[in-house]
Amino acid sequence: MDWTPEAKRAIEKVPPFVRKMAAKAVEAYAKDKGMGTVTLEIVQQAKEKMMGRFSRNEDSATDSLSGFNVGMNRRQTMHLTDHRSFLANETDDPLHEAFDRKLAVHAMPRNKTLPPEHLHRYWAEVMSEEHVGQPMRTIYIHIPFCRSHCLFCGFYQNAYQPRKARQYVDALLEEMAGTAQEPFAKRAPFQAVYFGGGTPTALSASDIYRLVDGVKTFFPLANDCELTLEGRFHDFGEDKIEAALTAGVNRFSLGVQTFDTVVRKSLGRREPEEKLIHMLTHLRDQGAAAIIIDLIYGLPGQTMDIWEKDLKTYLDLEIDGCDLYQLNIFAGGPLESAVRNQTLPRPATLREQADFYQCGVDRLSAAHQRQLSITHWARNTRERSLYNALSRGRSECITLGAGAGGWLGKHMFFLEGDLNAYIQRVQTGKKPLVMGYGGDQHHLLLRDIACQIELGYCDMKSLSARHGMDLFAMTGHVVDQWKKVGLIRMDDGVLHLTRAGAFWAVNLSQILIDLVQMQNANAGLT
Ligand code: SF4
CATH class of the missing domain: 1.10.10.920 (Arc Repressor Mutant, subunit A)
Known part of the structure; x- marks a missing residue:
């Protein structure tokens, strides 16, 4: 669909990691209105519709999403005074x-949006000798590829293509090398590195190795630095596991969401329960890294019985930890359409999610798991969930990769999210900043x-x-x-x-x- 220049400028103000989804929602809105071109007016109307639909004051009893947990990437209190x-x-x-x-x-x-023309000046300030910053320091590296788009996810960016991915990893290593030269990067060791996405395990074994080895070569890392590789089970074979471990990964965070094969398949997850259990057992028995899984509650078709079985399977596996997340139905995402069009069984309502949450806390507490935060649990002291804890608190985060974002000093910086634009901008030798927020x-x-x-x-x-x-x-x-x-x-x-x-x-x-x-x-x- 065509976009007017004003409409394009408006959508570019949306943070990179959700921009694609927001643009899709705007186009769907325009199509609904019978428009062939997206204008600024359409962008504003679509935004109001999305924000208004879920606002606190609106009677949404007739909305087909009423009662569900609709996840908005912007807070819903902007208009409250x-x-x-x-x-x-x-x-x-x-x-x-x-x-x-x-x-x-x-x-x-x-937060106030930083003037784009001054972004590089702000970046230079936080990277200078003068900026001491917080003692806790992290690095976030974004891999914007997935093998497929899971229905519940609001963070899908690009389909995995081997050649493009290799080109991207080359650019990422170039960005890493440049950023690591900055005085602030050299000042003190980093306590946690997180490869997130997207799906870092979608990369080839050699690209995984190059990236992990790269971050260890370029940046000073603490001796006990937590080095996490996020991923999923599809196409995560022995060669990739070995490459990651040899390069220095000491924590795998893998997206299970549910072990139930039928529910998994309906959401775009291909591996059956047996394969997940086999791989997790294998990784656990290797003993080379902490093994953490994500579980989601409230998925379409996931009954309380299935949820209890998910929790039991996790406990029986005796891996190092798990994260319990509640399902968000992202506005404009594929799950929203599936729920509206009733092409999937209905997900849990927010009330039902409260029961799932309660059940999760009861089962894991009874099994003497340690609750590290509202969502994170550990079976032992090997699991620290360090990056997650540090990134929410007073720490500094150097971000690398297309669409990455994080707090540094009193600003939050975002990097260019478009893959080709990111690669081109890295090749110019400048940090590919695209927007920023100034913290008060x-x-x-x-x-x-x-x-x-x-x-x-x-x-x-x-x-x-x-x-x-x-x-x-x-x-x-x-x-x-x-x-x-x-x-x-x-x-x-x-x-x-x-x-x-x-x-x-x-x-x-x-x-x-x-x-x-x-x-x-x-x-x-x-
Ligand atoms: S693989 Fe992960 S990031 Fe990609 S679509 Fe699925 S849940 Fe989202």
Whole structure:
């Protein structure tokens, strides 16, 4: 479909990792309206429709997605200016009823977009000798290829093509070498490196080896650096496992989602349960790296019995850890269409997801698994989930690869997401920055809040002292109501999430962040 230049400019403001999906949603909207060209007006209307459809005030009872967990990559509180909107529903059943919906996929502050013409200047500042930064440092490397598009996923970018992938890895190594020369990169060791995507295991064995070896050669890594390779089971054979381990990977994070073969196939996952169990057993028995899997609850066709079996299979495997994620139906994604058109069994509603969550926590706690965060669990102390913990808190992240994004200093930088444009820009020798957000002057406080809530608490007393702000005065009226409803308990100035609070953690986190930002804005402090 054709796009006018104004419409193109508008869509380019969407962060690279979700831009493709947003563009598809806009085109679907335009087609629906009988338009052959996407104009700026269409982009704005589609955006309003997407944001409005899921807004808190709209009566969406007639919407076919009503009651489901619709994942928006932007927070749903942008339009709220009255703190009373942040109160929970008054209910005796906070697990199921405290809020009408999840407010975001990840809690995030309201950030200002950095002027594109100054991006390289900001980047040069954080990469200079002068920028000391936080002691905890990570590297995120993005692999924007997948062998196929899983129906539930909002992060698909490009189909895997061997030649293109090799060209991409060449460019990525060039970007790595250039970035590693910067004074900030050389200053101190990195504690965690994460190869994410997309599907890093879609790459060939030699490309996996080149990349892992490259990051170890170019950057100073701590002796206990966690080196994670994310991936899936399809086309992840012995040659790739060996290449990854030989190069230095010490943690595999593999997307199972569900072991149930029928549910897997309906979502675009090809491997049957037996193959997954065989591979995980093999990796575990090798003992060469920590083995972690992702499980998702609330998938179409996944009953509570299937979920319980998924949890049992994980426990029986005795691998190192697992992450329990709730299903998000991304607006504009293929799962949304499948649910609307009823071409798949219906996924769990948000209420049902609360039951799945509760079941997961009960089963894993009973098996003495250690809860590392709201979503991450460990069977032993080998699993640290270090990158996940650091990236949410006060740490520095150097990002590499098409569509990657992360916090560095007080800014969040995103790299060019279009594959060809990325390769061309790397070849010019400049960091392929495409957009950035400027965190406000209290960005560390906001990140501390998000990180602590993810860990199940918020030490309001210490954070108030550390940041010179009275968090109790800023948020107390809302926090008191959450306590009354049963989402939290307070203990000597520390807010602890209850089981219900943990299920709604993203809302509590987003609301605390919004309250702090709103009040600082009113006081002229941002
Ligand atoms: S392989 Fe991973 S990133 Fe790619 S579409 Fe599937 S879930 Fe998404």
